[in-house]
Amino acid sequence: MADMEHPSSLVDSIYEAAVLPSLWPGVIEKVAAATGSFGGSLFTVGPNHSAVAASENCVEHLDALLKGHWSAINIRAQRVVAMAEMGFVSDEDFASPEEIAHHPIYTEFLRPRGLGWTAATHIMGAGDDIAIFSIDRRHAQGAFDRDAIAFLDTLRPHISRAVLLASKFQAQAVTGSLQGLQTVGIPAAAIDARGRVRLMNEPFSRLQSQIGAGALDQIRVADEAANRLLRRALGEADLHNGAPMSIGVRGTGDEAPFVLHLTPLRGQGRDVFSGVAFIVAIVPLTQPGLPFRLLVQRLYDFTPAEARVAENLVAGRSAAQIALLYRISQETVRTQTKSILAKTGISRQAEFVARFSSFRNVASE
Known part of the structure; x- marks a missing residue:
């Protein structure tokens, strides 16, 4: 086994990740390296969300585990939670030799990927949230020995406190964002990756006739x-x-039209604890009948020429037709179209037309 890094040099990183969740993948990599391991992950699950942060080399494997049928038969996670030990446990603690030798999670998923051994711990988060912090080794390395488990146990109290702190910090950050938008009169809500409303400010709650939480708390317009x-x-x-x-x-x-802004919270650690994936902000159109060109120009900082091209694309005109209409070259139209897509974060022209057709419904002709 590789020489283990002294815990004190890891503890600072662990608490930094509590404040800056995007640091968790790096922390996991450091813990894995200190135990001579391949990588690891931090998985959280609550009543209305689940999320994961992982070391870079584990992301692909973890995605395959969660997207396929494997998560349903993953006895490792199930047993770690069921044991509820106040320390790290290894495969040899929660699985029998027969299971390790023959269970599909080992024989069909882990070993074909070169993996096979884990050391994991179960942590209670805020409320009903549960977290599993796990470190993984390649199959050829063999199971975690007691020295490695003892080393990880010296880190567990810090990991546990950091998980709890991170949960509280993120909840406060999201609440603060919604309250900040409320102070400037903007209705806003926080939703998870499935579109379920997790939090909303008071102005948003007053828009129930236009937008709100429907069945199963799904946001609905x-x-x-x-x-x-x-x-x-x-x-x-x-x-x-x-x-x-x-x-x-x-x-x-009698309600005015509005523009709904859907903003993703970026970063690997964005929703590891809060479950929030997007902030929804509502901006009423205080100038009814604002022309399409001016509306999109203000929203996306289009130049007048770009706004003109955008309007014609949404109207169904081709680059050749737009070029002929305004006596410009098709290359100019294509250049302006590329700029429009870049400013809106959309990769395909057809997708742009589909999305921006909604603005024709709230703008004057």
Whole structure:
């Protein structure tokens, strides 16, 4: 086994990650390296969310584990939680020799990937949240011995406190963001990756006739066309690299139309504890009938020429038609289109047209 790094040099990093969740993957890598291991992960689950942070070399394996049927038969996680030990446990503590030799999680998932051994601990977070901190070794390295487990146990109290602190810090940060938006009169809510409303400020709660939490706490917009765009955006969002998205929403009755801004919280550690993946902010259109060009120009900092091209693309005109209409070259239209896509964070022109069609519903012709 590799020489283990003295715990004191890891403790500072652990508490830093409590304040800055994006540091957790690096902390996990340091703990793994100190025990001569491959990598590891921190998995959290609560009543309405689950999330994970992992060392870079474990991300691919963890994604495969969570997306396939493997998570349902992962006896390792199930046993670690069931044991509820106040320390780290290894495969030899929670699985029989027969299970280690023949269970599909070992024979069909872990060993074909070169993995096979773990040391993990179960931690109670805030409320009903549960966290599992695990370090993984390659199969050829053999199981974690008692010295490695003892070393990890010296870190466990710090990891446990950091998990609890991180949970509280993130909840306070999200609440603070919503309250900050409230002070400037902007209705806002925090939702998870599945679109469930976790928190909302008071102005948002007053918009129930236009937007709010529907069945199973799912965020729902009364304007069906806008609601379909919102569901699609949530389903396709790239939570690590995605750009904010804006959707135009028709007014209902005496209520003014508004623009819904959906902003992903970026970073690997963004929702490891709070479960929040997006902030939804509502900006009412205080100037009814604002022309489409001016509306998108203000929202996305388009130049007048870009706003003109955007309007014509949404109207269904081709680059050739736009070039002919304004007596410019098709290359100029293509250059402006590329700039439009870059500013909106959209990669395909067809997707831009689909999304921005909603603004035609709230702008004047």
